[in-house]
Amino acid sequence: MTTYEKTDVSVRKADVSAKTAGLLLLSLAQFLIALDYSVIYVALPSIGSSLKLGPDTLQWVVSAYAVLFAGFLLVSGRAGDRFGARRILIAALVLFGLAATAGGVADSGALLLAARGAQGLGAALMQPAIIALINRTFEAGPERERALSVWGTIGASGLAAGALLGGVLTTASWRWTMLVNLPVALLCALAAPRLLPADGRRGDRRALSAVGAVLATAASLAVVSALTFAAVHGWGDGRTVGLAVGGVLLAVGFAWHERVSAAPLIDRALRSNAMLRLGAVSTALYMASVGAEFYVVTLILQNRYGYSPLRAGLGFLPLALCIVLGNILAGRFIAKVGSVRLLTVAFVLDAAGLVLLALSASGTGYATHMLPGVIVSGIGHGLTYTSMFVTGTGGLRDEDQGTAGAVLTTSQYMSAAASLAILVLVMGAPTAAGTYRDAFLTTAAFAAAGAVVAGAVTVLRGPRGAR
Template sequence: MIDRPLATLAVLSVAQFLIALDYSIIFIALPSVASDLSLEPALAQWVVSAYAVLFAGFLVVGGRLTDRLGAKPLFVAAVVGFGLASAVGGIAETGGVLLAARGAQGLAAALLQPAVLGLIGTTFPAGTARGRALAVWGSVGASGLAAGAILGGLLTVVSWRLTFMINVPLTLLCAVGAALWFGASGQRSAERVPVGAAALGTGAVLTLVLGLTLAAEQGWSATPTVASLALAVVLFVGFVRNERISRTVLIEHVLRRTASLRVGAVATALYMASVGSEFYLLTLLLQAMKGYTPLQAGLAFLPLALMVTAGNVVAGRSVKRFGDRAVLAAGFVLATVGLLWIALALRGDSYAVDLLPGILLSGFGHGAIYTSMFVIGTHDVADAHQGTAGALLTTSQYLSGALTVAVLTLALGASPDYGDFRIAFLITTAAALGGVVLSARPLTKRALA
């Protein structure tokens, strides 16, 4: 007889693997997607940004919907939606359809991840059982990131469309597993869902990224660029006003006053602006400048993915011994050195001599930062708000990722050379250095007020 909690954890782990896989698998395929659908570089970056912005913008909404509707029905709806969006992306014949599918994937993921966490909370009692379940969930997420780097190269050799289609059987497996093994969702909340606040915030970021895209294509003084940036400001002001006066806010007042959460949110933003954007730059450097095939690029990413996993494991143990801020600082130092190495050595012809040392250092730093920034961010948050705090940290992470990709695309231009790539890598290096400064500051409310 099948053990229901273990079967539930297996299904939830597959869902988390799916979310992690979909984030990393697209980077290797991106040049092939852009070539096949005739996407200019400024537009191609939306294959990454459309997912990231919608995922981040509605993650907190997903958490509130989980509380209100129940984790099980939301999980089923989200995973089916993710599968449908993936299928549409896999058969897309135009860039517009593909970008719409990527946005739908991001929205589905924003509903799916909180449902996964909610089901872990209702299936496993607090304490050792839940801790073990969360450890399995986190490990599977890391393995999905590593698998995406390899599968992206392998599948793109046949067709980039398979990087979307691989999600379909996984989503079907999750939906069937949910019907067979998931239990009741638990008590539901009557709390209002901040859809309006999320729409304002997401709209502000979308129009800002659009403005940066248009600046890359048409210049800063072009009317569409100015209009997009102006609309971003208007939407952001509307979001801030809503958070001040509305009863249905996105960020609860008690969380705004939590110093550790504010530091964690800045750390996640700097993480994505540094090593979090390394996948994007490396895949363009290897394929566009050095002529690597998708398979060769995927194999070149393997050391990076493995070091990310190793950094996660070591950081988890080191936090207990040295403290979370020390581990965060060490991670950002390694990231700074690694990214600077790549920036200075990227012209070299030898992968092993010129790129690999920087990849190994930045990859290990990546894993250390990822683990410690969530520990710091949730350190002083009450148990009742842990889910929302985690969602806010992930929101900061992915919004920063979308904005950083837009900035890096602007820095690279339409026809980048090695000098442009050096500037782009130096931008990520500066963000990592900012993380070193942040982690060295004392964590006091006065310092962060």
């Protein structure tokens, strides 16, 4: 081997190592986002007791994060495309870590809710930037699909790991469920300039419409808040109705502005992209099915089985491991069968696992009754998470990756708020096995709808539908 060839090999190895390190950093940041959505569930009873918060206020400890997260995603994605994804990510990590610290030392419900909202804003800035940086770093095709598989494996497991870690940390103090974020967030922020590619000098020169940004954010905040109020206070509550009407009017105004504006928030080519539309539908149905599974399982373990926070958290360990396995399998099979076909199979597994959980609702033990459904749905969960993002962002321009990621995640977390409201209506006061069975069957119906939609796209598009 010549000196030139040796040098070329060394350069390529160094490039692969740098990309791998950057991918792990981005995956860790994604893990934090998912973790903080679910870590708080197991800690809620302890938070309520410590700060003397009633059930209605406690619900907002979860919802404040989700509302701000979903509300600012579209603007955040567009800002990342325009001002630089790495810059936005670093600022978001700092905000996220500091907000978590404020929540960890909060001595009142008001301060805790404000901190959770600030965390949600930090997550909204992070999420599109993470997806954009992955898709810009790795070339479209097998290389990017493997990268998204690694990212999905670490990120998706954050939802289950959050419940597990929440149980462990709550045994010491619920405050650690918040404080644990600061060192990880700051570590990622400090490492980002060295491990992630620099933002281009030009960036996306398309103007960022202030009117479009305000309308999109206000509409998202109003709709998600209405769904959250519906879950807590019912659909007939005046606040729910007012926010819902306001959200619809703002959404109509945003849609009209997007059509007539010379600088739309989501450009016309992106709005008409069939795969992005399929990805958005898939992320919504994913969160309404296996994403909502965490809520119902948490209730069963603590309310029906009487598990302690630690034991309930440990009950999510099999689910976390199966999600990891599903993501690993997704990385191996996407290149062979295509992301849309794999998405169809994933939703079928989701539905099957949730039906098994529905059948186990009258059982009396986790290992003897619930575990088969947890395993099947967990594997399907991992397959779904990776394949839906590969489907939604594949083939898009680099300058559109942040916006596309924001569209997918907005759909995902708006669906989370909507599905929670639906499950609360279905279950009422969840005490009997039948209420949990109905909840699981509802989530299974959403997964089945996902399988039908993805399968129809595969059939209608023929060979193209596989990608």
